[in-house]
Amino acid sequence: xxxxxxxxxxxxxxxxxxxxxxxxxxxxxxxxxxxxxxxxxxxxxxxxxxxxxxxxxxxxxxxxxx
Numbered sequence: 001x002x003x004x005x006x007x008x009x010x011x012x013x014x015x016x017x018x019x020x021x022x023x024x025x026x027x028x029x030x031x032x033x034x035x036x037x038x039x040x041x042x043x044x045x046x047x048x049x050x051x052x053x054x055x056x057x058x059x060x061x062x063x064x065x066x
Contacts, residue, residue, distance in 0.1 A: 008037070008044040017050075 009017065014034070015025035028034035035049045 006047065008039075008046050009050065010042075010044060011036070014045050014050060 006013075011025050011029055011034075012022050015022045018025070025034065029036050029043065034045065035053060036043045036045055037049070
């Protein structure tokens with residue numbers, strides 16, 4: 001049986017995926033830069049939100065470098 005890929009990540013998991021510190025990931029969330037979803041007392045980042053956020057960052061980077 002194949003392991004299912006996660007559809008949401010914790011902020012700490014996103015920090016690992018992006019190779020940034022946990023404190024910086026939390027700072028991005030606090031500043032509203034990194035989109036989160038509140039589920040009860042838990043704050044998670046849906047994979048779809050993260051994928052879109054990365055796409056937007058790539059576009060911004062390309063515009064800055066043009």
